[in-house]
Amino acid sequence: MKTRGKFTILVAVVLVAVLLTFLVSFQVRMDETAIVYTFGRATREITEAGFCLKLPYPIQTVTKYSKRTRIFEGKFQEYLTRDQHNLIVEIAAGWSIERPAQFEEKVGSEGSAEEKMAALVGGAANAIVNSHELADFISIGTDHAYANVEAEIHKAVEAEAIEQYGIRVSLLWITRLGLPEDVTKQVVERIKEERGAKAKALRAEGDSKAEGLKAQADTKAKEILTKAEAEARLIRGEADKTASAHYAVFKEDPDLANFLTSIEAIRNLKKRTTYILTPDTPPYHLLSPSLKIPGAESPKAPDPVPPKAREN
Amino acid sequence: MTLEQTERQLPLRRAETAALSTLAVQAVAGGLALLLGRLSGSMAAEAEAWHLLAGLVVWLGAFVHQRLRRLAIEEGLTAEAIRRGRGAPAGPALFEAEGADLLTARNRLAQFEKYFLPAISIVVVLLLAGVSYFSIRRLAAPAAAPAEPLRNFWGFAGIAFVTFLLAKYAAGLATQAPWRPLRSGASYMMSCALGSLLVAVSFVFCFFELPVAERVVAWAIPVSLAVVSVEVLLLLVMGAYRPRAAGEEARPAHDSRLLGMLTTSRGILRTTAETLDYQFGFKVSETWFYRFMERAIGPLLLFMAVTLELLTCFVIVGPGEQAIVERFGVPRASHVPFGPGLHVKLPWPIEIAYRYPTARVEVLVVGEQLLDEPGYEWTKSHAKQPFTLITATHIQELPAAEALPGEGGAGAPAAPKVAAQRPVPSVGLITGTVYVLYYVEDYHAFLYNHEDPKRTLDALCNRELTRYAANSDFLELLGSRRREAVEHLKAAIQKAADDEARKGRGKLGVRIVDVALQGLHPPIDVAGAFEEVVGAIEEREAKVWAARGHANSVVPRATGYAARAIAGAEQYAADRKYIAPAAEEEFKKQLEACRKAPSVFRHRKLLSALKEALLDARKIVKPAWVSVQEVIQLNLEEKMMPGVGLTPDLGTTGGPTP
Numbered sequence: 001m002k003t004r005g006k007f008t009i010l011v012a013v014v015l016v017a018v019l020l021t022f023l024v025s026f027q028v029r030m031d032e033t034a035i036v037y038t039f040g041r042a043t044r045e046i047t048e049a050g051f052c053l054k055l056p057y058p059i060q061t062v063t064k065y066s067k068r069t070r071i072f073e074g075k076f077q078e079y080l081t082r083d084q085h086n087l088i089v090e091i092a093a094g095w096s097i098e099r100p101a102q103f104e105e106k107v108g109s110e111g112s113a114e115e116k117m118a119a120l121v122g123g124a125a126n127a128i129v130n131s132h133e134l135a136d137f138i139s140i141g142t143d144h145a146y147a148n149v150e151a152e153i154h155k156a157v158e159a160e161a162i163e164q165y166g167i168r169v170s171l172l173w174i175t176r177l178g179l180p181e182d183v184t185k186q187v188v189e190r191i192k193e194e195r196g197a198k199a200k201a202l203r204a205e206g207d208s209k210a211e212g213l214k215a216q217a218d219t220k221a222k223e224i225l226t227k228a229e230a231e232a233r234l235i236r237g238e239a240d241k242t243a244s245a246h247y248a249v250f251k252e253d254p255d256l257a258n259f260l261t262s263i264e265a266i267r268n269l270k271k272r273t274t275y276i277l278t279p280d281t282p283p284y285h286l287l288s289p290s291l292k293i294p295g296a297e298s299p300k301a302p303d304p305v306p307p308k309a310r311e312n
Numbered sequence: 313m314t315l316e317q318t319e320r321q322l323p324l325r326r327a328e329t330a331a332l333s334t335l336a337v338q339a340v341a342g343g344l345a346l347l348l349g350r351l352s353g354s355m356a357a358e359a360e361a362w363h364l365l366a367g368l369v370v371w372l373g374a375f376v377h378q379r380l381r382r383l384a385i386e387e388g389l390t391a392e393a394i395r396r397g398r399g400a401p402a403g404p405a406l407f408e409a410e411g412a413d414l415l416t417a418r419n420r421l422a423q424f425e426k427y428f429l430p431a432i433s434i435v436v437v438l439l440l441a442g443v444s445y446f447s448i449r450r451l452a453a454p455a456a457a458p459a460e461p462l463r464n465f466w467g468f469a470g471i472a473f474v475t476f477l478l479a480k481y482a483a484g485l486a487t488q489a490p491w492r493p494l495r496s497g498a499s500y501m502m503s504c505a506l507g508s509l510l511v512a513v514s515f516v517f518c519f520f521e522l523p524v525a526e527r528v529v530a531w532a533i534p535v536s537l538a539v540v541s542v543e544v545l546l547l548l549v550m551g552a553y554r555p556r557a558a559g560e561e562a563r564p565a566h567d568s569r570l571l572g573m574l575t576t577s578r579g580i581l582r583t584t585a586e587t588l589d590y591q592f593g594f595k596v597s598e599t600w601f602y603r604f605m606e607r608a609i610g611p612l613l614l615f616m617a618v619t620l621e622l623l624t625c626f627v628i629v630g631p632g633e634q635a636i637v638e639r640f641g642v643p644r645a646s647h648v649p650f651g652p653g654l655h656v657k658l659p660w661p662i663e664i665a666y667r668y669p670t671a672r673v674e675v676l677v678v679g680e681q682l683l684d685e686p687g688y689e690w691t692k693s694h695a696k697q698p699f700t701l702i703t704a705t706h707i708q709e710l711p712a713a714e715a716l717p718g719e720g721g722a723g724a725p726a727a728p729k730v731a732a733q734r735p736v737p738s739v740g741l742i743t744g745t746v747y748v749l750y751y752v753e754d755y756h757a758f759l760y761n762h763e764d765p766k767r768t769l770d771a772l773c774n775r776e777l778t779r780y781a782a783n784s785d786f787l788e789l790l791g792s793r794r795r796e797a798v799e800h801l802k803a804a805i806q807k808a809a810d811d812e813a814r815k816g817r818g819k820l821g822v823r824i825v826d827v828a829l830q831g832l833h834p835p836i837d838v839a840g841a842f843e844e845v846v847g848a849i850e851e852r853e854a855k856v857w858a859a860r861g862h863a864n865s866v867v868p869r870a871t872g873y874a875a876r877a878i879a880g881a882e883q884y885a886a887d888r889k890y891i892a893p894a895a896e897e898e899f900k901k902q903l904e905a906c907r908k909a910p911s912v913f914r915h916r917k918l919l920s921a922l923k924e925a926l927l928d929a930r931k932i933v934k935p936a937w938v939s940v941q942e943v944i945q946l947n948l949e950e951k952m953m954p955g956v957g958l959t960p961d962l963g964t965t966g967g968p969t970p
Contacts, residue, residue, distance in 0.1 A: 257899060267924050
């Protein structure tokens, strides 16, 4: 036989050997459990990881199940609490296949397991939530009550899941809380009103403080001015009292004293004042046609404006 | 033997008869398959039925092509007989040069091959693609197991048998050059036979309650048809750029090379070679390189396979990565993952490596999923999906002074207390986004404890966030306790991820680096009310500051006025103090002067005073008979505007203008 032919046969033998190995063996990973079915009947359960042998298909078949924890996420469901409050709760649960044979028999697939979990969790949650008040879920500083509710639901689900389906529920959490839509609207309205009241109170507080401050300031200012006026009056009075001793001299010629005071007053008149004077006022009396200057010819006085012309 | 000689010896009509017969059988088989498919509800059967029916176009094309070809041959033979009868010299000159227009059948054949064959190919492409598309679309919906699998098995087995026989017969005819047009139909029919056989086998599986086989075939048929339609399309396009040689036999694009392998005993390499020869117009298959490849392809593929297998013996763990190597499913090195570097392991499938970038800090977003370019204003939506958390709220007590009568204000009678009843909690609503930053600390736990550790972490973070919010005060969470909330959430998530409650059996294997509460705010519906409060606070402060400003200006101003008043009084006093003695002395002297010349003194004093007073003052001297009320002042110095003229000041010293 030629070398090429031998080589071809060798390759074929290797390929067939590999194929046969795949047909009669399988691996079980650390996070898996396997069940060997012989003509459809479960004959061996393998929980330890490693290399295993089996008879070729269709005599024996192998189904592997992951031992890892899966998360079931329930839907938002509305419940009624003991004190008659509607509460929407979403629950997540971690589950894994504890008894593969029982799981295969009672459940069959992962999708079916999710349905079973939904029923178990929903039923348990309904019973447990109904036995608690709203304050066990929502209340300042009652963390332990929230955890207690979770623990109660978990306990109820765990026992039934392992007994009926071979499923171990290792975790159970309330992942969301909500309120029905109508209640949410009412809460929104309440918060709005509360905030509105707060805003009004703040504005009123502002007005109050501002008015108080203004009134205090005005009072103080008025007080200052009043005090100053009083003090000024006292000072002036004292000064007048002191000066009056010197004014006795004016009694010697009161007429002259008053004349000089008037003269002083004229001097102190404002510069931009308009004076309407008559020709009798000195020195304008000199302009009067009736005035005769000694030693000088009298100028011809202008004709007085006839009353008729003035009327025009 | 030349083509012409072969054509003369073979019965030319046999191929047409064969084409018509197979066309009829294909139609009957397709109808029967469709009926069985509809009755059983099998998608695989229906897909195969449409596969069969689409073949009618191929066979119709083959029949017409074959008929035109026969007519052209017969026309050529007749023309040659006439030429011989006239004693004309042998050769094609008469009909190729001068009488070419007379060869109508040959021209029709040429026109058909040039225009109609590509058109038929396009129709085949559309049909196959359509069947494929609609079949796959139907497969997206779940379906029940087919009914009556045994009946369907016999039906499709029969179809497979008949179509196989006819396909083999047609393929045998197509090996002869004059009957070559049958090749496309023969290949297609063979694919129908194969498809029908697969459907029949799938029904056997259905009979043994393994309907998955039917599902697999239902996928395989449309996918195969899609591949063939792509191939025909490619051949059609490439045919347009192929060099033509005179007298070359036309090969339609719908004569699939892939399906052709079903009817010939030649291998893939030979078929590929023929395709290349046809495409490039010369014998590619006779080149040195091609022949070398033909000899070496087997060893090369084997070498590749061995090399690939050997490459699986090495694991390169990148920076920041860890790897766990399993030998027959059991982790090596007792739970200690391999760090960065090159590692050697046994080949696949004995040992398998799982790598993960454990050092990379990953981000989990909980709560509002933000838009790509969000604005962070409370009153504007910036999330793809609304997310609202329920919080507790301290019951807000109104200040005593503001309390309404009967609400427990000052002086109001105390409300009776019900000690046994728990207060109904007041709830608040809050929304926001929480970023949880983490990295994989324990890759072993991360890989083996949870099916989808990220999903578990997501649920865990939602739970801790919901629980914390439900047990916290709404306003405190919004403001003063946010830092505390971050610390609490970080510790709580870490504790739950470590599964301390169950001594770490369900540990996630992650280390929480940080928890960031971003944009915690009330829902949009109430955000405006919150902003109104903030606005009211500002308004209050503004009013207080305005009042303070008023106070700051009024009091100092009053102080100034007071100082000025006192200063004026003091000046007055000083005047009195110094002026009074001086005035006394002055008066004494004036009195003395006056006594000496009383009239002159007084007159001079008056004139002197008038001189000073009237120096810059406006003076009006009126006659004595004009009263003061009758004096009109016209101010001609002021209010003069260009172009307007003089505006008289109609003000009078008193009284109306006469």
